[in-house]
Amino acid sequence: DTGVSQDPRHKITKRGQNVTFRCDPISEHNRLYWYRQTLGQGPEFLTYFQNEAQLEKSRLLSDRFSAERPKGSFSTLEIQRTEQGDSAMYLCASSLDLGDQETQYFGPGTRLLVL
Amino acid sequence: EDQVTQSPEALRLQEGESSSLNCSYTVSGLRGLFWYRQDPGKGPEFLFTLYSAGEEKEKERLKATLTKKESFLHITAPKPEDSATYLCAVQGYGGSYIPTFGRGTSLIVHP
Numbered sequence: 001d002t003g004v005s006q007d008p009r010h011k012i013t014k015r016g017q018n019v020t021f022r023c024d025p026i027s028e029h030n031r032l033y034w035y036r037q038t039l040g041q042g043p044e045f046l047t048y049f050q051n052e053a054q055l056e057k058s059r060l061l062s063d064r065f066s067a068e069r070p071k072g073s074f075s076t077l078e079i080q081r082t083e084q085g086d087s088a089m090y091l092c093a094s095s096l097d098l099g100d101q102e103t104q105y106f107g108p109g110t111r112l113l114v115l
Numbered sequence: 116e117d118q119v120t121q122s123p124e125a126l127r128l129q130e131g132e133s134s135s136l137n138c139s140y141t142v143s144g145l146r147g148l149f150w151y152r153q154d155p156g157k158g159p160e161f162l163f164t165l166y167s168a169g170e171e172k173e174k175e176r177l178k179a180t181l182t183k184k185e186s187f188l189h190i191t192a193p194k195p196e197d198s199a200t201y202l203c204a205v206q207g208y209g210g211s212y213i214p215t216f217g218r219g220t221s222l223i224v225h226p
Contacts, residue, residue: 040218041218042202055211056213091158103149104161106151106158
């Protein structure tokens with residue numbers, strides 16, 4: 001397995017447009033997380049899935065953001081009516097929840113620039 | 116609410132000059148403390164997970180240690196290729212197990 005992959009790696013869009021990002025987790029992992037990271041900050045949690053169920057959303061996730069994980073495999077993060085403040089690195093991570101132990105492995109990220 | 120504070124924010128070392136990075140945390144029952152390395156423009160790369168006070172883990176020139184209030188990442192005889200941002204995160208048993216990340220320490224190792 002080659003790890004977590006994300007597509008696209010870079011996206012430039014105009015304000016008001018919709019964008020969609022894809023994340024393919026490590027195959028046996030049951031949890032998938034989305035984070036947003038801006039310059040000089042650590043990753044900020046957005047949402048996560050346990051298999052296909054979306055269990056938690058951050059208050060950072062406005063109504064313009066939606067995420068799906070059909071069939072518990074890959075996930076998509078869509079941002080509608082993008083704003084300049086949405087410019088950031090969007091990171092996906094996956095993990096295998098073993099009860100008391102869980103380590104997240106990150107993908108390379110999708111860098112979004114909203115003009 | 117879980118909190119993570121990393122210090123220093125930035126650190127410049129000469130090649131071979133050993134040092135330590137600090138991660139202070141507050142959490143409602145520690146499920147795990149994680150160290151990641153992040154190169155510019157890339158996703159975080161997993162280094163270590165620590166679960167209980169007194170635990171230590173090593174990988175090449177890096178050694179992570181854990182107490183009930185903080186963790187240290189010791190870098191022995193660093194090389195320029197160790198230059199990166201080092202992120203610390205904690206995951207607690209309170210709530211939904213969502214990890215909280217610090218802002219990171221930016222390390223530059225000069226040859």
